[in-house]
Amino acid sequence: MTQQSLTIMIGADTYPPDVNGAAQFGYRLATAMHHRGHQVHVLAANPNERKNYTRTVNGVVEHRLISHKALTHPTIRICTPWGIWKRVGEILDDVKPDVVHVQCHYIVGRVLLLQARKRGIRVIATNHFMPENLDPFLPFPRWFNDAFAKLSWKDMRFVLERAQVVTTPTPIAARAMKEAGNFKKPVIPISNGINSDDYQLREGEHFDPHPQELRIFFAGRLAVEKNIDVLIEALSLLPQELNHTVLELAGEGEKHAELQEKAQECGVADRVRFLGYVSDEQLREGYLRADVFCQPGTAELQSLVTLEAMSASRPVVLANALALPHLVQEGENGYLFEPNNAADLAQKLAQVLLAPEEERRRMGQCSRQMVETHSAQKTWETFESLYLSNQIYYDFVVSQKK
Incomplete structure (x- = not known):
């Protein structure tokens, strides 16, 4: 565990009770950092209604944001940028985190990243999605979905490259972000980790x-x-x-x-x-x-x-x-x-x-x-180091040039 106790804010477009890998990782990351002695806050959609609220769950402070039903899915709820922009800024001003860690570039991650950058807060971004993952939820012709995927890649790069460090769970995902997404900033593969x-x-x-x-x-x-x-x-x-x-x-x-x-x-x-x-x-x-x-x-x-x-x-x-x-x-x-x-x-x-x-x-x-x-232990230690400095990022860039 790092000697320095940090205030960490995690932004997740999907988080429990959602059931998927990205939601599970966000929860495991938050609880692991809490157990390692850090103050942890999570920004995520309200899973039930159009209402903001804050509660503490197992030591992690959850800031749930006003959300709406997705038209193309029976259970998913989404936030709108204009609906959460002011609230996210208020939460940042109140919590004053040392570092922000966003898990996606779509809505919650986008707004949190942009609001954090305005305040000079260090941002780490982890990408758990490929644009093609949205195909099942887009009831449109193939040509439209292909065009949307290209636009999504461009949008992902526009948002995530504003972070100090960008990560993704596997080398193949990092390669896809470089080749299909045309990322200029190196993307570090860091496993989601497992106990x-x-x-x-x-x-x-x-x-x-x-x-x-x-x-x-x-x-x-x-x-x-x-x-x-x-x-x-x-x-x-x-x-x-x-x-x-x-x-x-x-x-x-x-x-x-x-x-x-x-x-x-x-x-x-x-x-x-x-x-x-x-x-x-x-x-x-x-x-x-x-x-x-x-x-x-x-x-x-x-x-x-x-x-x-x-x-x-x-x-x-x-x-x-x-x-x-x-x-x-x-x-x-x-x-x-x-x-x-x-x-x-x-x-x-x-x-x-x-x-x-x-x-x-x-x-x-x-x-x-x-x-x-x-190893989850290695994953948590790596992210802790990234929260504090760019040293791992610099080491990764050097290793890629050899």
């Missing part, structure tokens, strides 16, 4: 073997970009000797009803278990009882749930898209499959599930070893 010990069996803990079935586990929003329909179809394509395999889906989302229909159409409704929203402990248990974890999503900048499954020593089968290939050593801890190809996914799942139990255990141990490089 891997949280997902291991505790002393005296065990899970009863389940010889009558094998289990595939997925955790995340039941959303279009997760491609869970492909996973359900793949389940139906597994060879006959794996017809005792079940698929557990932990999470809720707008595609729930459609996915239930998909399971019926594929003839596997009796083998697909919709667990709904699960607690952190239930999620941990889901990883530990699984024989393989699958992430078929194609919009993952890191995939925290995959890191959690790997921490639980599970083999993984992941889509060969964005950051997911960095989490697979082919044949060692799992396999990659061609995105949206149910037949290829079924083949890769079968390779894991038909392997002897000892082989799956070995693959899981490899996952566990790989995830050690994503």
Whole structure:
């Protein structure tokens, strides 16, 4: 822990009770910094109504901002720049943070960054999004979405490059921001981090073997970009000797009803278990009882749930898209499959599930070893250093020139 206690303000366009990787990271960052002795404030949308309020949750001060329902999504709420501009300025003047850490360039992050810069406050910016992530929420023709993505890249660069330091969770995301986003300022890849010990069996803990079935586990929003329909179809394509395999889906989302229909159409409704929203402990248990974890999503900048499954020593089968290939050593801890190809996914799942139990255990141990490089402790220490100075940034720039 740093010797200096800081007042940190985190700006998040998505934050719990939202359920997604960026929201979870914002919460983990805030609570970790609080536990490390800092005063932490969070700016985020009011999840329920058009009203500003402030409350303290587990030592973190939450400033919830007036928000509105998104027209293209049943649960997401958004703020407007004109609706929160004055309030964000008032909060900054009252709190007087040493550093601001924004998690996005869209609304809350944009307004907080610009207001902080006006006051000469140090700003760190972390990008968790690719413009293409918005496609499922833009009910427009392909040409419009492509044009919007280009505009979003330009807008992201305009906003985030005003920060002293820009980070993103993975090297592949940093490369995309440089190549597709035309970022001039170096973008530092810093893992979202994971407390891997949280997902291991505790002393005296065990899970009863389940010889009558094998289990595939997925955790995340039941959303279009997760491609869970492909996973359900793949389940139906597994060879006959794996017809005792079940698929557990932990999470809720707008595609729930459609996915239930998909399971019926594929003839596997009796083998697909919709667990709904699960607690952190239930999620941990889901990883530990699984024989393989699958992430078929194609919009993952890191995939925290995959890191959690790997921490639980599970083999993984992941889509060969964005950051997911960095989490697979082919044949060692799992396999990659061609995105949206149910037949290829079924083949890769079968390779894991038909392997002897000892082989799956070995693959899981490899996952566990790989995830050690994503230590949360290292992540929090890195951000603490960035809050205080640009030294890590300068070191990174020098390393890129070698």
